[in-house]
Amino acid sequence: MRTALVTGGAGFLGLQLVRRLQDEGVAVRILDREPPDGTWLAGPVDFVVGDVRDPSAVDRAVRDADVVFHLAAVLPVAKAGRAYDEVNVGGTRRLLEACQHHRVGRVVFVSSSAVYGIPRRCPVTEATPFRPLGAYGRSKARAEQVCREFQARGLDVMILRPRTVIGPGRGGILTLLFRHVAEGRRVYLIGRGSNRFQLISSEDLVEACIRAARAPIPGDDFNVGAIEYRTLREDLQGLIDYAGTGARLRPLPAWPVKTALWLLDHLGLSPLVDWHYRTPDKDFYFDIRKARVLLGWEPRDSNVQALIKGYEWYRTHRAEIDRRVGTTHRKSVREGILHWVRRWS
Helix, strand or coil, X not given: CXXXXXXXXXXXXXXXXXXXXXXXXXXXXXXXXXXXXXXXXXXXXXEEEXXXXXXXXXXXXXXXXXXXXXXXXXXXXHCCCCHHHHHHHHHHHHHHHHHHHCCCCEEEEECCHHHHCCCCCCCECCCCCCCCCHHHHHHHHHHHHXXXXXXXXXXXXXXXXXXXXXXXCCCECHHHHHHHHHCCCEEEEEECCCCEECEEEHHHHHHHHHHHHHCCCCCCEEEECCCCCCEHHHHHHHHHHXXXXXXXXEEECHHHHHHHHHHHHHCCCCCCCHHHHCXXXXXXXXXXXXXXXXXXXXXXXXXXXXXHHHHHHHHHHHHHHHHCECCCCCCECCCCCHHHXXXXX
């Protein structure tokens, strides 16, 4: 791997992947609508301004790349309507067409655990049928169909499905959790929190991307997540104990809370979407043996370690991230009516 393109390379995960590639001596190009934050990088990068819906920008970005890491996507918090299909599906097709035209050696596509919806049984394996939840989950499932279409045409495409990603630089919905912990407020649980809910650290996901790019096997799909996790309540308590701010967990009855959050979502009064409020009281964890065996990938961070790394970054950069409001993982979310929930906690 000499030259790599990272779509969405100015985002939360993209910047960490770009830095890792730079540290390994790989020349990196970024395709993104926003310029990368240079404080995260080890040196200059070739930056192409644009998004994956722009054929000319995609063609310029893909040209001469040995490996393409496709991270660019519209996220659930955007509540983006048709843009989910335009970017997550149509953009993936446009990118893979360019990769095939320029004879890119390998593409690593970062999908989502949302393609599985709410699992009927755990652990979830790569053979578990898709039951995508919400517009975002459906768009990611269709994007995977596009990947398989191009695999059949001879393009080498690796698919990674991570559990919820947490680490330094992660904002988005996680700012709601970290803010409550930092301020010593109640941290509300939907349900009792007795379910096993797997996460993955951004560092471990970056390592999975690198190993997928270099694996001496043809294109395949892999579920990736932490190897060490307990119940959601236990892992969140581990973060609270570490923070030492006096925050405390407060379980709430699942059905009334989900009903209220559904109503607030549909009234546009909450940043949360169905993916956020329908899954956290359910068991959701992967069997990661396939990635460990075929990629030689071993996750290092437990759920609690991933949460602590994300919280420490938030605590250090809180003033900065609270000023940046938007719909990406590097920005805070508009709390809407949840602002008053926090004030009353």
